[in-house]
Amino acid sequence: xxxxxxxxxxxxxxxxxxxxxxxxxxxxxxxxxxxxxxxxxxxxxxxxxxxxxxxxxxxxxxxxxxxxxxxxxxxxxxxxxxxxxxxxxxxxxxxxxxxxxxxxxxxxxxxxxxxxxxxxxxxxxxxxxxxxxxxxxxxxxxxxxxxxxxxxxxxxxxxxxxxxxxxxxxxxxxxxxxxxxxxxxxxxxxxxxxxxxxxxxxxxxxxxxxxxxxxxxxxxxxxxxxxxxxxxxxxxxxxxxxxxxxxxxxxxxxxxxxxxxxxxxxxxxxxxxxx
Numbered sequence: 001x002x003x004x005x006x007x008x009x010x011x012x013x014x015x016x017x018x019x020x021x022x023x024x025x026x027x028x029x030x031x032x033x034x035x036x037x038x039x040x041x042x043x044x045x046x047x048x049x050x051x052x053x054x055x056x057x058x059x060x061x062x063x064x065x066x067x068x069x070x071x072x073x074x075x076x077x078x079x080x081x082x083x084x085x086x087x088x089x090x091x092x093x094x095x096x097x098x099x100x101x102x103x104x105x106x107x108x109x110x111x112x113x114x115x116x117x118x119x120x121x122x123x124x125x126x127x128x129x130x131x132x133x134x135x136x137x138x139x140x141x142x143x144x145x146x147x148x149x150x151x152x153x154x155x156x157x158x159x160x161x162x163x164x165x166x167x168x169x170x171x172x173x174x175x176x177x178x179x180x181x182x183x184x185x186x187x188x189x190x191x192x193x194x195x196x197x198x199x200x201x202x203x204x205x206x207x208x209x210x211x212x213x214x215x216x217x218x219x220x221x222x223x224x225x226x227x228x229x230x231x232x233x234x235x236x237x238x239x240x241x242x243x244x245x246x247x248x249x250x251x252x253x254x255x256x257x258x259x260x261x262x263x264x265x266x267x268x269x270x271x272x273x274x275x
Contacts, residue, residue, distance in 0.1 A: 006107045006119040007126065007139075010080055010100040012087045019077045020217055020252070022210040028203065032082040033089070035065070039175050040086070040136040042094055047176055058172050064180035066144065066195060068187040069203030072253025075183040076102075078203065079140050090136070099137045101127060105147035108162075117165045120147075124169040127178045137178045144182035145189040163191055170197055208244060211255035212237045218259035225266050236262040 019025060039047045039062075048055050067075045080100065087098035101123060108119045127137040141147060148163050170180060182198060184190055206214065212233065219232045239258045248254060265271040 005122065005126070007101045007103045007123050009126075010083065010102050012080075012084045012098060012100055015080055015084045019074055019081050020214045022206055022213055024204045024206055024210055025074055025078060029078050029082045029085065032065075032078065033085050036082065036086050036138070036179060037089065039179060040090060040096065040098070042096070055176050056174060058174055060175050061197070062175055062199065063170050063173055064139075064182070064198050066182045066184060066187065066190065066198045066200045067203045068184050068200060069205065070249040070251055071185050072251030073203045073205055074252045075203045076140070076142055079138070079181050079183070083138050095134055097135045099127075099135065101137065101139045103139065103141045105141065105143050108147060116162055120162060120165050121169065124173075127173075135177070139178065139180045141180065141182040143184065144194065145184045145186045148191050148194050150189055150191045163193065167193060167197070205250040206252055206255070208240065208250065211240050211250055211252070214252050214255040215240065215259040218256045219263060224263065227266060232259075232262060232266065235266075
């Protein structure tokens with residue numbers, strides 16, 4: 001893959017430590033793996049078994065998912081982890097390989113009009129380049145609302161053209177070989193035609209206790225400045241509770257940020273309140 005490609009192919013064989021295992025996200029990932037396995041597997045109780053006449057057809061309305069949730073809710077990491085688990089599962093069961101193409105919308109939007117459409121087409125072309133009987137591909141579009149915003153009377157021509165390319169390519173995907181998963185923080189900004197083709201699902205927020213589990217991983221095991229890790233975590237937990245009480249949405253990112261803020265306050269005496 002050249003450095004100018006509008007996507008990065010994630011090496012699922014070497015992916016580690018994408019997420020901290022907590023029950024809420026574990027359930028979410030398990031559900032995602034189950035859905036992908038249904039369409040990608042060649043065993044009983046799969047799409048191939050239930051719809052044998054549509055195995056190679058593009059004429060099936062389901063093409064993938066949109067995962068909605070606030071920033072820092074672990075949407076991207078969850079998809080990568082699901083891809084890793086799916087690869088291991090299908091590889092062990094049937095020798096099926098799984099690829100994941102990660103598309104950052106800015107890598108397409110930064111191009112000139114005309115080039116954007118070509119770069120988007122290259123993503124879908126790459127997804128089919130390895131589409132033999134033992135290969136499956138997941139295309140992950142991060143922040144889909146920035147790539148395909150809702151169209152209205154004031155929409156720019158480039159936006160309409162890019163949407164048209166996306167819909168054409170999406171409609172021509174064979175779901176048993178390729179699936180699109182998009183993420184968004186602003187589902188109301190996503191074009192309705194995208195939402196009609198991709199099933200909307202919530203990326204669940206962590207519970208306060210799960211946030212504290214995640215925060216602990218951002219604190220030094222040996223502690224600092226005479227304070228143990230558990231003492232640091234106690235301060236972090238209070239700060240997390242304060243953030244949540246002030247109306248900030250729970251997220252994995254907030255948990256880690258709060259832990260780092262606590263650490264900086266103890267190590268350097270520099271807290272957010274000093275700003």
